[in-house]
Amino acid sequence: MESIELQHLSNEVRELLHPHDAEDAKLVQKGLMLYRQGTVGQLHFGEDLVTATVQDVTPVKVQLDLTFLSMSECSCPYEGLCRHQMAVFFTAYAKIGSVAEWVEEWREPMKEKKEFTTWGLQTAKDLIKANGVLKPDYSRWVHSFEVSFDTLLASKKYTSPFIITELFQIYERRIHASAPVEQEWRLLYELVGIVISFKKLAVLSEQSGHTEDMVKRAYLHLFHNMMDDADDLVQKIGIQSLPFDFDEFILKLKDDAFELLTAAKGLELERVYLYRLLWSNLFKxxxxxxxxxxxxxxxxxxxxxxxxxxxxxxxxxxxxxxxHNDEAALKMVGRVGDEVVTPYLIHWIDLFSHQKAWKRVSPVIELFLQKLKAYLEELGGYHSCSSFTKTALKAIAPFCVENGRTDLFERALLKTLPYSFADYEYMLFERGQYDRWSELQAYVGLNYYDLPKDRVKLIEKEKPEVLLGMLHQLAQREIDQKNRQSYKLAVRHLKKLRTLYKKMKRLDDWEYFFETLLDKTKRLRAFHEECRRSKLIEV
Known part of the structure; x- marks a missing residue:
């Protein structure tokens, strides 16, 4: 079990940190240094936690949450994942695998790039010399893109996914160097280049046997960059007066865009995004x-x-x-599995919300909420689920605000717990719904002493009875442990309870509760001793 949980934690760390990010690379290096210096001590594996101390300039205590990495803690002032938590992670991971291999595999995307740069640049220069600057001709444009791509990326000479980015950037420079001079033609040329390049790269990825994880780590950002560039280009093309000759190019581009749907098996989200973008904004x-x-x-x-x-x-x-065949569209959505169709619904929610077509967006949001929980369960991974939850809440927020549908927004918060905890907790507190706020804290496993002190102080003033239930449960839980240390903690909770009852002027209720408790626990001598020692029981 320990091995499985550590592997899960390892995957969470990989998902969170990226070797291309300078800050992430520095964080891994610092954590590795502390690990290698042997600064990690008192390593202990609990049910869902790994705890340890790290002897840095100032000693710190670290607690790694094996289930939810984001819930991990360190006594240092740094927010988020810190070098001490990384050091403890490496020390724990060393129990099941090689830390050196883990780091090497994580860093692999940074390798193998520079040695191909010179070769690629030279090839690009040769191609430019051979072809010159192309005139507006759709077939020649496409042929040029395909020849350049095949020469640089599909020669079969290099198959590692970690060199794709460097070679693709060289290929893009070659495309830009051959673009038409006229602004309106340049924009269309670049858009055609993106569609052809997108399709070619997706096919190359599949033919090379690159797994989804390999693509994600090595060059998924290339597809996302092309999606962003295409978005920018269609907006610019849409606001300018187009030459009459454009019609022929648009018709041919429309046919090439169809192939985005069938050219490869993977990268569905990315291929569909580009296709929808073109049909929403260009093929009208x-x-x-x-x-x-x-x-x-x-x-x-x-x-x-x-x-x-x-x-x-x-x-x-x-x-x-x-x-505007919305009824037919929604029926088609219903025929697709929740675990696959859900992320695509966000696009239509955004589209209709942008148009302020509230009547059209309402049934889409309802359908989205019906499918959301099943999708999150299938998605897995706390970081991925949290990220998608933020996107989902952001998508439905305009409709809820504009139409006063706070009930719908709250339903979405409930369906996405625990990933929506921060948003839901804030909303309930701001509304003064302290009873439900405390229930939410209990749902995610927080007790009285985990709560923000400023909020506890306000609730003690506004509605202290909310805190009574939390403290009652906490005290009973410790008593049920039946050991000296837990009795000491139980007494601590009971003293706080007595204080709250005094503030509420309900001492009679306290005395009745405490007498009943003592009678129920009369065989627990150690507990009664702790009560006397703390003066809860008058001697």
């Missing part, structure tokens, strides 16, 4: 959208067993929404 004619919807239906009939149907299904839903 109703007849085009109707023809595309029919084309998708026909292609679905020809799907082979090995093909991934999801991108085509999402594209079909999107086109129905664009054609």
């Amino acid at each position: 004619k109703k007849v085009w959208r109707e023809e595309e919807a029919g084309k998708i239906r026909e292609r679905m009939k020809l799907l082979q067993d090995w093909e991934n149907p999801l991108p085509l299904m999402i594209a079909g839903i999107h086109l129905n929404f664009l054609l």
Whole structure:
């Protein structure tokens, strides 16, 4: 079990820290140094925790949460994951594997880049000399992109995923060097380049056998950069007057965009994002959208067993929404599994919210909330779930605010616990709903002494009875442990209870409760001794 939990923690650390980030790299280096210097001591494995001390300039105490990394603590003033927590992680991980190998594997994306730069740049220069600056011709543009890509990235000479970024950046410089001079043509040229490059890179990834994790660690950011650039380009193209000759290019680009749905099996989210972006902002004619919807239906009939149907299904839903066939679109959503369709719903929520089409967005949000919990369970990983929860709450917030639907927002907070804890806790406290606020604290496992002191102080003044239940449960839990140390803690809780009862002028209730408690525990001599020692029992 310990091995499984440590492996889970290892995956959480990998997910949180990125070797390309200078601060993350420095954090790993400092933690590694403290580990190698033997500064970690008193290492102890609990049920869900690893605790230890680290003898840094100032000694610190560290507590690693094996289930939720973000709940880990260190007595140093640094917020978030610190070098002391990393040192303890390495010390714990050493029990199940090689720390050196872990670090080497984590750093691998930084390797193998520089040695290919010179070769790639020279190849790009040669291509530019051979082709010159291309004139507006769609077929020649595409041919140039494909030749450049195949020469630089698909030569089969280099297969490591960790050199893709460097070679792709060289390829992009080659594309920009051959762009038309005229502004309006340059924008379209770059957009065509993104669609072709996106498709080629997705195919290369699949043909090279790169796993989802390898792509994520090595070059997923390339796809995200192209998505951002495409977003910027379609906005710029949309606000300028377009030459008549553009129509032919747009028609051909529309056909190439369709291949984003079928070119590869992986990277569904990214391929669908680019496809939806183009159809929402560039391919706006109703007849085009109707023809595309029919084309998708026909292609679905020809799907082979090995093909991934999801991108085509999402594209079909999107086109129905664009054609205002909302009822048909929502029925199609219902036929797709919760664990796969849920993240795609955010796009339509954002789209309709931006248009202030509140009647259209309402049923989409309802459907989204029905599917949200199942998706989070399938997603797994605290960091991933927390990130998606933030995105989800941000997406539905405009509708809830604009239409006074605080009930809907609260339902979303409840469905996404514990990942929405901070937002929900804040909302309940600001509303003065202290009873529910305390229930939420108990739900996530926090007790009276974990609560923020400023909030406890305010609740003691406004509604102290809320805290009584927490302290009663805490005291009883310690008594049930039946050992001297737990009795001491129970007495501490009981003294705080007595203080609160005094503030509330309910001493009679306290005395009745305490007498009943003493009678129930009359066989627990050690507990009664602690009560006498602390003067809870008058001698």
